[in-house]
Amino acid sequence: MKFDTPATTNPIDRLKVIGQPHDRIDGPLKTTGTAHYAYERHDAVPNHVYGYIVPATIAKGRVVNIDTATARRAPGVLAIVTAKEAGPLTKGQYNTAKLLGGPEVQHYHQALAVVVAETFEEARAAAGLVRVDYARSPGAFDLAAAKGRAVKPEDGQPDTAVGDFAGAFASAPVTLDAMYTTPDQSHAMMEPHATIAAWEGDKLTLWTANQMIHWGKGDVAKTLGLPPDNVRLVSPYIGGGFGGKLFVRADAILAALGAKAAGRPVAVALPRPVMFNNTTHRPATIQRIRIGATPDGKITAIGHESWSGDLPGGGPETAVQQTRLLYAGANRMTATRLATLDLPEGNAMRAPGEASGLMALEIAMDEMAEKLKLDPVDFRVRNDTQEDPEKPGRRFSQRNFVQCMRKGAEQFGWSKRSATPGKMRDGAWLVGMGVASAFRNNLVMKSGARVRLGTDGRATVETDMTDIGTGSYTIIAQTAAEMLGLPLSQVSVVLGDSSFPVSSGSGGQWGGNSSTAGVYAACVKLREAIAGALGMDAASAVFDDGKVSAGGRSVPIAEAAKSGEIVAEDSMEYGDLEKTFQQSTFGAHFVEVAVHAATGEIRVRRMLAVCAAGRILNPKSARSQVIGAMTMGVGAALMEDLYVDKRLGFFVNHDLAGYEVPVHADIPHQEVIFLDEADPVSSPMKAKGVGELGLCGVAAAIANAVYNATGVRVRDYPVTLDKLLDRLPTV
Amino acid sequence: MDITDQLNISRRGFLKLTAVSATVAATPPLVARAAVPDVARAPVTQQVAMEVNGKPATLSLDTRTTLLDALREHMHLTGTKKGCDHGQCGACTVLVDGRRINSCLTLAVMHEGSKVTTIEGLGTPDALHPLQAAFIKHDGYQCGYCTPGQICSAVGVLDEIRRDVPSHVTADIGAKATFSTAELRERMSGNICRCGAYSNIVEAITEVQEGRA
Incomplete structure (x- = not known):
């Protein structure tokens, strides 16, 4: 099915099941420990053995020698695979660095070998007996030092320009020109990257934790030199991803190689302290923002430049993205530059681009509002635009950004905020409020599904879509239930198997809308087949309450399948509506913080997000997406910082004790409001993404609240108390 | 030896x-x-007998095997999760003799005679523990990987408050321990949820506590 004209009325609009705050259908399994994640498939793979990674302990250079002799003699050891034993491997399409290094070492903790043994303890002990001799090469590990050598990235649009930015900025009555930095961050999802691999002849099955099954299947095949049809990925439950599991990682390749060498199925999980340097991370940025405005607060010039680094062949953090679309202004420029760094591979983490870009831009907007003596909400509202600022006449499909700001301000009690920083006290605490805009584009991806109507009248949906905590199981079931007129309890959903139709996968906040649109397409086809089987006109047949009705007849849906299961499969593909319209999601984040007047300790007291993101398919799970993103935003604002050893080239704090993420004590009760929207330009679901929107802007809202509390402006994340202490108001 | x-x-x-x-x-x-x-x-193996979810279990284990791996790899009770294997995330929280511990930080052979309760021992999909039901109702989870640890930890926390065990945020350790969201957030802070379901988890546990009170 092709979606190339805006949606009209369809069965989804009934909103009997979809759009309702149903509990997750996978809840009873997840809360009882009976949902089996990748490393836990004793049911599917009895008697597997264990592989343990040997990671590189230099950042760049060469392996001179790997001595595995002692390890091979260790008790229980079945096989050891290094690059030498593995033979030629091809780098995956989506990988920047090789997943099995040697002799060349491209980054710290790059995998150099897998040791396979009968037990986990034996594999781990033997891995410690592998002796590696290196020749270390000098590398570049410091973004600030490499910034001057940064170049235009090959892909994307490194430079954009509209009007005369330089002239308009020079002549603007009120201007801001400031530098901001964001640190390297880690996904740090709770489930480590893990895979169990089993070979049957030359066919390989991987029970693995992966967000994008089809990409993963392709890259496993490419890496190992197999025909894609010989590779099957199974990933029904995934313990978080946030972009860290978009791509095939070392666990999958090491398990496959280890299983081949040992002649047994092998389970490999990346040890937590190896994950931070072995896998991908959100790259650090240095950003320069210039804004020029008239005294009444109309932006006349806006410029955003960003520098980030990556391994050779890698890409930039596209931190300027939102600045091309978020605010009006006739004269604009952006520039993206990429430095070569020999740190671990930088890649997508939740809301890549916007998350980092808004951390800077939304502080800049706060600073500019202060210069203009305008309320920060009012300043943003004054610079709303209903069309693409780079392409006048190209409208947003829907843009209720101003409503988000106004609704949020009213709900949050924004009018109680003191415009002068450092004026609100609560005992020993300085209290402040901050606001920031949320913005993230809505992407649509081709997505397919197969839907079966069983002889018992139950529907089963099969798609290689994944649920990484996003609620895919539930919204897919709700979609099928709505389309077929069945109660939710009559629908089963099976996900994450590469033998199912190819879906959008989970990434870029496209999964919810795209995967359900694919299920919609398959259900349209199934409805036609059901109507045909019942001798009814498909176009006029109504599916409701377990029955199909047309031409005065009404029969139970199960009747259609009484002589055998009916199966339909289809995909939703997209035309060029995304060219005609700019599709984006919008929001406003409001935060109240308290900063201890003596110690500088920062506490987040209240958080509110107002989101305009099309139809909300399940308000309960969508709200969870947003509060989870707000929580990650607290981490970005106040604590998350992969600390770079600039001499040896690695992230020092590579575990969950050193890389601090928010815990219960850091997070207050959180409020989320969704505007009542349905965007017919996005898909027949009229939904858009929300899982990344919730993160965009949060950190800046917190930084702005800290400024409002203390009068101390921090432009280098994270905002930690050491950056406040010497500038706090006198106690 | x-x-x-x-x-x-x-x-x-x-x-x-x-x-x-x-x-x-x-x-x-x-x-x-x-x-x-x-x-x-050569590995040293030792026999250990414990009671897991009310059933006796006797295992012959490599002495390096953690309680966590004994549960997951030897008894196939994979509801208890390995998030870090270093006592930093809380995903492996189980109840041993009624108290919550990180099962990754204790060797199985240290638990001769222990009574261990895992998430599988609290309830099943068809017969949920009140906390499991409350987590579903309040959407106190997303990916689900930290969830068994959160729930086992919550069982421990409610019991600690009942047993009058003070915490870092207890203002007066001489007074009787009381339930509050501040106490709950402090006591639950050893259980990381990277999906960020904290706000909902607190509401789920609070509802169960109030139902009991």
């Missing part, structure tokens, strides 16, 4: 280790060599 022999091996291993370390120091700066002991010791 011959402790003297073990110590001798350790000393030999240590001497070899220091010899390798000395080599590292003496080599040119661009050559790094990892220091590893040239020892491959």
Whole structure:
């Protein structure tokens, strides 16, 4: 099915099941420990053995020698695979660095070998007996030092320009020109990257934790030199991803190689302290923002430049993205530059681009509002635009950004905020409020599904879509239930198997809308087949309450399948509506913080997000997406910082004790409001993404609240108390 | 077990280790060599009997096996999760003799005679524990990987408050311990949820506590 004209009325609009705050259908399994994640498939793979990674302990250079002799003699050891034993491997399409290094070492903790043994303890002990001799090469590990050598990235649009930015900025009555930095961050999802691999002849099955099954299947095949049809990925439950599991990682390749060498199925999980340097991370940025405005607060010039680094062949953090679309202004420029760094591979983490870009831009907007003596909400509202600022006449499909700001301000009690920083006290605490805009584009991806109507009248949906905590199981079931007129309890959903139709996968906040649109397409086809089987006109047949009705007849849906299961499969593909319209999601984040007047300790007291993101398919799970993103935003604002050893080239704090993420004590009760929207330009679901929107802007809202509390402006994340202490108001 | 022999091996291993370390120091700066002991010791196994979810279990285990891996890899009770294996995330929280512990930080052989309760022992999909039901109702989870640990930890927390165990945020440790969201957030802070379901988890646990009160 092709979606190339805006949606009209369809069965989804009934909103009997979809759009309702149903509990997750996978809840009873997840809360009882009976949902089996990748490393836990004793049911599917009895008697597997264990592989343990040997990671590189230099950042760049060469392996001179790997001595595995002692390890091979260790008790229980079945096989050891290094690059030498593995033979030629091809780098995956989506990988920047090789997943099995040697002799060349491209980054710290790059995998150099897998040791396979009968037990986990034996594999781990033997891995410690592998002796590696290196020749270390000098590398570049410091973004600030490499910034001057940064170049235009090959892909994307490194430079954009509209009007005369330089002239308009020079002549603007009120201007801001400031530098901001964001640190390297880690996904740090709770489930480590893990895979169990089993070979049957030359066919390989991987029970693995992966967000994008089809990409993963392709890259496993490419890496190992197999025909894609010989590779099957199974990933029904995934313990978080946030972009860290978009791509095939070392666990999958090491398990496959280890299983081949040992002649047994092998389970490999990346040890937590190896994950931070072995896998991908959100790259650090240095950003320069210039804004020029008239005294009444109309932006006349806006410029955003960003520098980030990556391994050779890698890409930039596209931190300027939102600045091309978020605010009006006739004269604009952006520039993206990429430095070569020999740190671990930088890649997508939740809301890549916007998350980092808004951390800077939304502080800049706060600073500019202060210069203009305008309320920060009012300043943003004054610079709303209903069309693409780079392409006048190209409208947003829907843009209720101003409503988000106004609704949020009213709900949050924004009018109680003191415009002068450092004026609100609560005992020993300085209290402040901050606001920031949320913005993230809505992407649509081709997505397919197969839907079966069983002889018992139950529907089963099969798609290689994944649920990484996003609620895919539930919204897919709700979609099928709505389309077929069945109660939710009559629908089963099976996900994450590469033998199912190819879906959008989970990434870029496209999964919810795209995967359900694919299920919609398959259900349209199934409805036609059901109507045909019942001798009814498909176009006029109504599916409701377990029955199909047309031409005065009404029969139970199960009747259609009484002589055998009916199966339909289809995909939703997209035309060029995304060219005609700019599709984006919008929001406003409001935060109240308290900063201890003596110690500088920062506490987040209240958080509110107002989101305009099309139809909300399940308000309960969508709200969870947003509060989870707000929580990650607290981490970005106040604590998350992969600390770079600039001499040896690695992230020092590579575990969950050193890389601090928010815990219960850091997070207050959180409020989320969704505007009542349905965007017919996005898909027949009229939904858009929300899982990344919730993160965009949060950190800046917190930084702005800290400024409002203390009068101390921090432009280098994270905002930690050491950056406040010497500038706090006198106690 | 011959402790003297073990110590001798350790000393030999240590001497070899220091010899390798000395080599590292003496080599040119661009050559790094990892220091590893040239020892491959046979595993020591030991039998341990415990009660898991009300049922007796006797296992013969490598003494290096953690309680977590005994549950997951030997008893196939994979509801208890391995998030970090270092006591940093709380995903492996179980109840041992009624108290919550990180099962990754304790060896299985240390638990002769222990009564262990895992998430599977609290309830099943068809017969949910009140906390499991409350987590579903309040959407107190997303990916689900930290969830068993959160729920086991919550069972422990409610019991600690009942047993009058003070916490870091208890203002008066002489007074009776009371339930509050501040107490709950403090006591639950050893259980990381990267999906960020904290706000909902607190509401789920609070509802169960209030139902009890």
